[in-house]
Amino acid sequence: xxxxxxxxxxxxxxxxxxxxxxxxxxxxxxxxxxxxxxxxxxxxxxxxxxxxxxxxxxxxxxxxxxxxxxxxxxxxxxxxxxxxxxxxxxxxxxxxxxxxxxxxxxxxxxxxxxxxxxxxxxxxxxxxxxxxxxxxxxxxxxxxxxxxxx
Amino acid sequence: xxxxxxxxxxxxxxxxxxxxxxxxxxxxxxxxxxxxxxxxxxxxxxxxxxxxxxxxxxxxxxxxxxxxxxxxxxxxxxxxxxxxxxxxxxxxxxxxxxxxxxxxxxxxxxxxxxxxxxxxxxxxxxxxxxxxxxxxxxxxxxxxxxxxxxxxxxxxxxxxxxxxxxxxxxxxxxxxxxxxxxxxxxxxxxxxxxxxxxxxxxxxxxxxxxxxxxxxxxxxxxxxxxxxxxxxxxxxxxxxxxxxxxxxxxxxxxxxxxxxxxxxxxxxxxxxxxxxxxxxxxxxxxxxxxxxxxxxxxxxxxxxxxxxxxxxxxxxxxxxxxxxxxxxxxxxxxxxxxxxxxxxxxxxxxxxxxxxxxxxxxxxxxxxxxxxxxxxxxxxxxxxxxxxxxxxxxxxxxxxxxxxxxxxxxxxxxxxxxxxxxxxxxxxxxxxxxxxxxxxxxxxxxxxxxxxxxxxxxxxxxxxxxxxxxxxxxxxxxxxxxxxxxxxxxxxxxxxxxxxxxxxxxxxxxxxxxxxxxxxxxxxxxxxxxxxxxxxxxxxxxxxxxxxxxxxxxxxxxxxxxxxxxxxxxxxxxxxxxxxxxxxxxxxxxxxxxxxxxxxxxxxxxxxxxxxxxxxxxxxxx
Numbered sequence: 001x002x003x004x005x006x007x008x009x010x011x012x013x014x015x016x017x018x019x020x021x022x023x024x025x026x027x028x029x030x031x032x033x034x035x036x037x038x039x040x041x042x043x044x045x046x047x048x049x050x051x052x053x054x055x056x057x058x059x060x061x062x063x064x065x066x067x068x069x070x071x072x073x074x075x076x077x078x079x080x081x082x083x084x085x086x087x088x089x090x091x092x093x094x095x096x097x098x099x100x101x102x103x104x105x106x107x108x109x110x111x112x113x114x115x116x117x118x119x120x121x122x123x124x125x126x127x128x129x130x131x132x133x134x135x136x137x138x139x140x141x142x143x144x145x146x147x148x149x150x
Numbered sequence: 151x152x153x154x155x156x157x158x159x160x161x162x163x164x165x166x167x168x169x170x171x172x173x174x175x176x177x178x179x180x181x182x183x184x185x186x187x188x189x190x191x192x193x194x195x196x197x198x199x200x201x202x203x204x205x206x207x208x209x210x211x212x213x214x215x216x217x218x219x220x221x222x223x224x225x226x227x228x229x230x231x232x233x234x235x236x237x238x239x240x241x242x243x244x245x246x247x248x249x250x251x252x253x254x255x256x257x258x259x260x261x262x263x264x265x266x267x268x269x270x271x272x273x274x275x276x277x278x279x280x281x282x283x284x285x286x287x288x289x290x291x292x293x294x295x296x297x298x299x300x301x302x303x304x305x306x307x308x309x310x311x312x313x314x315x316x317x318x319x320x321x322x323x324x325x326x327x328x329x330x331x332x333x334x335x336x337x338x339x340x341x342x343x344x345x346x347x348x349x350x351x352x353x354x355x356x357x358x359x360x361x362x363x364x365x366x367x368x369x370x371x372x373x374x375x376x377x378x379x380x381x382x383x384x385x386x387x388x389x390x391x392x393x394x395x396x397x398x399x400x401x402x403x404x405x406x407x408x409x410x411x412x413x414x415x416x417x418x419x420x421x422x423x424x425x426x427x428x429x430x431x432x433x434x435x436x437x438x439x440x441x442x443x444x445x446x447x448x449x450x451x452x453x454x455x456x457x458x459x460x461x462x463x464x465x466x467x468x469x470x471x472x473x474x475x476x477x478x479x480x481x482x483x484x485x486x487x488x489x490x491x492x493x494x495x496x497x498x499x500x501x502x503x504x505x506x507x508x509x510x511x512x513x514x515x516x517x518x519x520x521x522x523x524x525x526x527x528x529x530x531x532x533x534x535x536x537x538x539x540x541x542x543x544x545x546x547x548x549x550x551x552x553x554x555x556x557x558x559x560x561x562x563x564x565x566x567x568x569x570x571x572x573x574x575x576x577x578x579x580x581x582x583x584x585x586x587x588x589x590x591x592x593x594x595x596x597x598x599x600x601x602x603x604x605x606x607x608x609x610x611x612x613x614x615x616x617x618x619x620x621x622x623x624x625x626x627x628x629x630x631x632x633x634x635x636x637x638x639x640x641x642x643x644x645x646x647x648x649x650x651x652x653x654x655x656x657x658x659x660x661x662x663x664x665x666x667x668x669x670x671x672x673x674x675x676x677x678x679x680x681x682x683x684x685x686x687x688x689x690x691x692x693x694x695x696x697x698x699x700x701x702x703x704x705x706x707x708x709x710x711x712x713x714x715x716x717x718x719x720x721x722x723x724x725x726x727x728x729x730x731x732x733x734x735x736x737x738x739x740x741x742x743x744x745x746x747x748x749x750x751x752x753x754x755x756x757x758x759x760x761x762x763x764x765x766x767x768x769x770x771x772x
Contacts, residue, residue, distance in 0.1 A: 101160075
């Protein structure tokens with residue numbers, strides 16, 4: 001995981017701002033502690049990204065008023081967007097079988113936490129997190145390649 | 151897939167992953183005997199694992215990928231090519247003069263209002279925003295709130311309207327740039343920093359008096375006019391109308407409060423200016439804006455934001471828990487300014503400035519002092535004629551001083567000479583100098599401090615130094631820092647909880663091949679951290695452990711002989727039982743009498759007479 005990736009910082013924070021204001025304005029959110037906070041923040045991050053991807057996919061299908069004039073750029077992001085949507089679906093399926101592994105992915109991929117921090121949030125050892133991550137990632141990869149082939 | 155099946159697969163996967171090639175295949179075959187479909191699933195998953203690692207599948211962060219998505223969606227490039235309005239075009243009573251830029255919300259044009267003959271900035275909303283009720287609500291809010299505030303440091307809003315199917319917002323035109331761009335990672339002088347902050351506070355004072363909290367004060371929302379550096383606060387789009395005014399302002403307050411930004415182009419903001427109470431989703435008031443001004447002051451002075459982590463979550467945790475890096479290192483920041491910033495950035499709103507006005511008063515006073523300081527500085531170096539005169543005077547003075555010194559030394563020399571003559575002739579002189587001994591005899595001194603990191607709620611808290619020997623809890627981790635006031639040989643051992651045997655197991659912690667190149671000899675004033683890279687972690691097993699410290703003027707052969715055990719493979723354990731016993735006997739025999747222990751705030755100093763210091767630090771945990 002490259003947490004130091006520089007290029008998109010500005011855009012990333014932009015996205016975050018929205019995520020955060022949304023989080024803040026959800027009246028009933030009063031997290032008990034930092035772990036809880038990290039967990040919620042990863043969840044919200046996921047929701048926001050998925051919303052965006054969905055909106056984008058919708059606009060691309062000709063829905064909405066948005067005109068997509070730069071075909072090329074749109075195609076690239078549309079591919080990314082649909083990847084995200086499929087990943088989200090696969091994660092939901094995983095959560096039904098194995099909630100913890102699904103959460104490891106959520107915390108790491110959407111929340112940006114490292115394994116040590118995830119171990120703290122889930123109250124398991126770092127080794128367990130690494131194992132969970134390997135298994136979950138392999139399974140997700142498999143699901144996504146299968147659905148892409150169909 | 152059933153959860154049972156999943157469990158079965160994951161159990162095999164977990165073990166298989168640590169095996170290679172044939173061993174792995176054999177293991178899988180063995181585990182899946184008689185169940186071909188299970189074997190096929192496990193193998194497919196193993197293959198997927200290898201592919202996924204090779205491709206670094208979901209190895210980055212979703213936000214980064216999503217950002218690309220957003221960036222394209224914002225699509226500045228597209229609008230760059232197809233501006234919706236052209237120069238010379240008439241929109242209602244506005245004549246379009248130039249295009250100033252574009253953001254996610256729409257485009258901004260420079261226009262002339264033909265009715266009032268004034269230049270305005272015309273924000274034209276993109277059609278999908280005009281069609282979006284929530285965003286329109288936000289826009290209306292901004293227009294309403296800001297236009298109700300008539301203050302020179304707040305961007306004036308002229309009109310919010312619709313013409314020919316275009317929705318627009320006409321505002322005062324500022325020929326300038328945002329404070330973000332003005333700062334551009336540079337530092338400002340205290341005087342300029344203070345000037346800018348005072349103007350922002352003046353704007354906020356007006357807003358707060360109208361019971362409006364901005365909630366989103368940051369350099370992106372502050373404009374500076376080129377001509378005169380006049381500061382304008384903009385973007386009241388997230389502003390919250392506090393209770394007293396809410397009815398007058400918003401038909402539906404809950405809508406206004408839950409409103410959030412959804413458009414990437416305008417979203418170039420950050421959460422770094424958010425106050426702790428905002429971060430905690432607690433109700434906010436005027437004092438949240440005070441916090442944000444404090445953060446901006448800090449950034450203007452230092453060029454860096456006080457709270458900034460690798461991800462939002464990390465930044466927010468910093469805002470909630472951490473003190474910003476001390477400003478004291480900045481020589482240019484006057485102590486008073488540091489105090490003002492600290493007060494503005496107090497975690498608890500009650501400890502902050504209670505109003506923008508109070509903070510502005512302090513800053514104005516400071517500004518006057520800065521002016522006076524500058525005036526004094528100018529007097530010192532500014533007037534060349536007077537400076538030359540002063541230099542001349544100094545030279546004369548210096549010559550006089552040197553002359554006096556020569557005379558004095560001559561006189562003293564003469565006195566000493568006379569005194570020595572007197573002594574040699576048997577007469578006792580009272581003026582003869584007597585040397586004062588600085589060292590009472592050989593002694594060993596060693597200082598140490600213990601840094602502890604508590605494990606709470608599943609995460610490690612900020613490390614801090616503890617005084618004395620406290621009780622630790624399972625999960626806590628510690629490191630010990632040593633300083634050698636004098637050169638000598640340092641040996642450190644750890645003694646685990648005593649089992650059945652009379653001689654406990656000892657671990658060699660220092661010297662080790664990775665610390666001090668395996669040498670026990672340290673120079674004066676050397677810093678040593680043990681363990682050198684990691685932490686000691688207390689496990690669940692309760693008991694008392696000891697950390698044995700030996701600091702000797704000469705190398706200790708008994709201890710030198712066990713250095714070889716300080717390796718990772720060995721886990722630092724002295725596996726040779728005879729040597730282990732010899733070391734233990736040495737330690738217990740030499741630890742009496744105990745060295746003097748002086749516990750300071752953070753540092754503990756041990757002092758022992760002679761050439762050898764042996765001490766055991768007690769580490770108790772429950």
